[in-house]
Amino acid sequence: DGGITQSPKYLFRKEGQNVTLSCEQNLNHDAMYWYRQDPGQGLRLIYYSQIVNDFQKGDIAEGYSVSREKKESFPLTVTSAQKNPTAFYLCASRTGINTEAFFGQGTRLTVV
């Protein structure tokens, strides 16, 4: 089955530690996105990538980093510079023009 997989579903980290969230897709999609969702709020774009080895900052990129070494993979690192990292993180992918984004199941990160 084609899809987009995020892992892990739940992640706990101590304050000050970097943590990497995984996002893999086997849909052969060109574009991939990372969003952050906080309770009662919409989705805010962290980073997006339209092709391999290229990515752009979104609205809230500070304290985050990404890489796109393979078409299928777009990992997100939450660094210690991110002041309030506890949130629900969503990865998405899409391809073509005027097409919808497909979302993963999300990773809930809790920093203690």
Next chain:
Amino acid sequence: GNSVTQMEGPVTLSEEAFLTINCTYTATGYPSLFWYVQYPGEGLQLLLKATKADDKGSNKGFEATYRKETTSFHLEKGSVQVSDSAVYFCALLLDGNQFYFGTGTSLTVIP
């Protein structure tokens, strides 16, 4: 700038009631419009979409019409079920590249 404004929630309805969730947008250009649904603890799933003015998207009894003159894409369903309880997001896609999402509207349907 580009943005999406959704009706504030939460919305609580009785089963079989009529649902409307308002969505208006501001965009430079000609966006595609989407409604997504999110169940607790999960990612977003596409509910329906429309790519040009006057298009009507429909799925699972939900409908929305792309109204360019009023810059709106209101979601409607004639008879809601308990299983429709979720958070609904309106979104626009501009230049085939970046999405703009509304803040979401929480719907609870009671038996």
